[in-house]
Amino acid sequence: MSMRIADRTKEIVKPLLVEMNLELVDIEYVKEGKEWFLRVFIDKPGGVDIEECGQVSERLSEQLDQIDPIKTPYYLEVSSPGAERPLKKREDLQNHIGDNIYVTLYEHIDGAKSYEGILTAFDETDTDKVVIEFNDKGRKKQVEIPYKKIAKARLAVSFN
Structure with a gap:
């Protein structure tokens, strides 16, 4: 209902x-x-x-x-959805490249089921992947996440 x-x-x-x-x-x-x-x-x-x-x-x-x-x-x-607005549509992701985001996944990728970092790319063509740059114990890393594996995505407030 x-x-x-x-x-x-x-x-x-x-x-x-x-x-x-x-x-x-x-x-x-x-x-x-x-x-x-x-x-x-x-x-x-x-x-x-x-x-x-x-x-x-x-x-x-x-x-x-x-x-x-x-x-x-x-x-x-x-x-307003607030500072940590949900990113529900593909267009939302495209419009927030360069912003800090938080995603949860349906299944683990590289041992994690959630990531927070800078959305560096969203390729809607052949690969349909979201690329996030994040810090892992002081090192910058990147993860490529297939769009269909994202359960939820939202903007994330960063205190850096």
Whole structure:
């Protein structure tokens, strides 16, 4: 059910975001305790501000009230994905070459199931690999990760 609601919300919110030159990063419909939350994460180059989140929230709320795809009470939250935004699409990876990222994998590569480092390349052609440069005990190393082996990817805040 929560996937259907997220998909339906995506259909509703996408035209609003296109009109406002904003990007849909993610939607989640989750139960926390006794309450349901519909969370919509938006972004744009340079980040979104609270006014933009408020505008999207108001307009989306009106649309949701008219269409009424969610029959139980819920809280609508519209926000930025934050500094450690998820990288859900291939385009996200392409747009963040040179940035510090964190990936978890479906299976081990070179003995590890997660990596954090600089995304140095993403080749969508023949190899379809993500290349990450990371530190291993003070030494710089690179790992090539097949895109299909990535379970999750996100930006990572670096304190260097």
